[in-house]
Amino acid sequence: MNILVINSGSSSIKYQLIKMPEETVAASGLVERIGLDGALIHYKSGDFKLTKEVDVPDHETGLLKITTYLLDKEFGVISDKDNIQVVGHRVVHGGKTFSETVEVTEEVKEKIKSVFPLAPLHNPHNLKGIEVAEKVFDKAKQVAVFDTAFFQTMPQKAYQYAIPKKFLEENDVRAYGFHGTSHKYVSEQAIAYLDRHEFPSSKIITVHLGNGCSITAIKDGKAIDHSLGLGPANGLIMGTRAGDIDQSVIFFLIDKLGYTAEQVNNILLKESGMYGLTGYSDMRDIEEKSAEGDEDCRLALYMNGYRIKKYIGSYIAAMNGVDAIVFTAGIGENSSVIRKIVCDDMDFLGLQLDPRKNAVRGKTVRAVNLPEASLKILVVPTNEELEIAKQSFAVVTK
Template sequence: MKVVIINSGSSSIKYQLIDMPENAVICSGMIDRIGLETSNLTYVTDSIKVQETLPIANHKIGLEKIAQLLMDDKVGVIKSTSEIQAVGHRVVHGGSSFTKTVVITEEVKEKIRQLFDLAPLHNPANLEGINVAEEIFNTAQQVAVFDTAFHQTIPVVAHKYALPNYLLTENKIRLYGFHGTSHKYVSENAIHYLTQNSVTKGSNIITIHLGNGCSMTSVKDGKSIDHTLGFGPMNGLIMGTRSGDVDQSVIFYLVNSLGYSLDDVNTMLQKQSGMLGLTGFSDLRDIEANAENGNVECQLALDMNAYRIKKYIGAYTAVLNGLDAIVFTAGIGENSSYIRKLVCTDMDYFGLELDHAKNEVRSKEIREINTPDSRTKILVIPTNEEIEIANQVYELLLS
């Protein structure tokens, strides 16, 4: 079964064509910096690598470009879209409607649309990906895999807000959690790695997903028990354009005293805050480069970013009542040795001892970057949400 996986992020599209059930990747690639004049496109097979820098205004244009490459006379890997049996889509917010992977119907699409307000940077892009894929791969089964599903195991003591009870029972307002596909994939790989190396059973793990969107999950015995993102993907860590945690009274002050509309505040918190609001840049590569050249605002933003992560490591170690490993993953977590260094500095109380030489090594494999004496393992595990999605799609369609 040939399965195309489409993973639309807030400013990126990752994609893979996978032959199942062997998990054999036929081609893969991504488009990042969507919406900028300098969007980057990569397309990789066993024998070909295409890299382009070009303006890609939105996700629809990006997906159409990907489809063109898949069927290109020179670099393509399929002759016809009829070769694709299924398309698996990452969908960020499933609300209370979706707790597992589903075949996409008009009803499913409408429910995804109804959740736009809860994930305005993601669900619209996810739905657009579905609509475009239905046009291009019109003989394939379209399947949705929800980021919120992995976090259904979070207990009520953690997922319920201290609001009037009816808001949970009647309106389903609660912590849902996000990046679940990534957290599930890397936590399972971490547990396998730790067990195989006779280190520990990996009972208590904190997974740290750092990209344009960021989140952390406390994982106990393979299950998510707490998570930094909540009802929508806004709170918790400092992100590319999202503020993360902010005192709610700030919102009322902006509206009641400074004259902002609620739409203005929503736009600010979603699209104008985070690292962009602090520095003028949303891409961490730009921020690190400017900080290295002496930009004080960029350096402060990096320090604030790491400080917030450290706070949650402390909180989640308490929730887990112990810590076997922390896991860095996703674009920033896997590639920014500087952020990892900032996070792991002065964390010896938690048993974290960073090996600075190992931290600088780049690899596509699971690796330890802690010293031999570190009580807690520090792992870098490349996430592969596409493989995780493909496995769930294959299992659903065979069931």
């Protein structure tokens, strides 16, 4: 079965064509700068790679361009667009309505629309991707996979905020969580690596570190706590997002310094985090500058690691133990520096990093702890597209 996985953003479409149940990627790529000058389409199939500047005024044009490449007689991988039987869509927010992956219906689309206020930067574009795919691949089944669904197992003591109950009961104000497809995928990979015969009751902490960052406590395969909340802004320090902050700072900026609420929101989401601390949002630049002696960059790295340490400690307490700490996503998989900062001075927990193993990059699940360490430190490459394909396949074949 051919499943086209789509991650539709405000000005981009990330895609993969995955053959299931073989779990093999036939083609992948990205359409970027949709609606802007200099739009680009990237396409990869096997050893063939192509990047081309194209005119892409809207998402429908972008998806049609992708289809043209998939059908190309020279480097395409399908002979007819109807060879795509399923289109799996990443949808950021499912609110409290969706606790699992679903086939798209008119009712599902209306419910996705109803939670626009909870994810105004993401859900409208996710829904647009669904509507466009329905037109382009009119014979395929459309499936929605929700980032928030994995966290529906969190207990109320973890997801409810200590504010008047009416906001939960009347307005659904609570912690929902994000990066769910990533946390689900890497936790399952980690549990399989640990071997359930040895760990029949698993306690895993997954640390997703990219431009957006989050951390999850996962007990027996189910999320019990998570660092992101109503929106994807709190918790760990991120590329441009502040993460946890005393709410008094917000009112100080508004009441004392004269910023508007919109300006403060923009500051916290787009001008803070590692960018606000250093002037750089890319961790590679920050690590390079730190190595050259930039004190702002050095401090930012240690602030970043310190925040992760605190969450690890609290989640170990929440689960009454832990079997493995799992690092994933762009920074988690590739930054030996951040992993070292996080794991240093944590030996009282049995967290002992092997410097040699930590310095090696790889594309498979690997342990980077010392052999004698009582706690596993794993690096697990995430694969959100494959997870979406697996969940979509399960829905249409059950």
